[in-house]
Amino acid sequence: MGGRIRAATDKRGGRIRALRDGDGWGTVWPVMTHTTQDTHTRNGYVCFYRGQRKEVFAATLYQAQQIAAGLFRAKKSYDVSVMLAEKNGQQVTHVPSF
Numbered sequence: 001m002g003g004r005i006r007a008a009t010d011k012r013g014g015r016i017r018a019l020r021d022g023d024g025w026g027t028v029w030p031v032m033t034h035t036t037q038d039t040h041t042r043n044g045y046v047c048f049y050r051g052q053r054k055e056v057f058a059a060t061l062y063q064a065q066q067i068a069a070g071l072f073r074a075k076k077s078y079d080v081s082v083m084l085a086e087k088n089g090q091q092v093t094h095v096p097s098f
Contacts, residue, residue: 044086049074057084 042057047068054071058064061082069077084092 043084043088046071046083046085048081048083049079 036042040062042059043062043073045058045064047054047056047064049072052072054068055094056067058067065077065080065082068080074080086092
């Protein structure tokens, strides 16, 4: 079960679906309604839920949380923690401020 998670658009249903890259395409999970934003404007997010970690691409942090909740099959999307990892193709570094 390796590979990156990415968001794609389904032309027929107009819904965002999460797809797994790597050793072939994995299961496709319908997640939420499609937004009008282009897929090139999506940012990379790292999502955590009960010790699991997934990477998703989405336009907003909320959208990434919804996609990840579908991937984790979480009952409540607010239980999924999301961190920005990539913005406009550039890696984002989080620095603690003490």
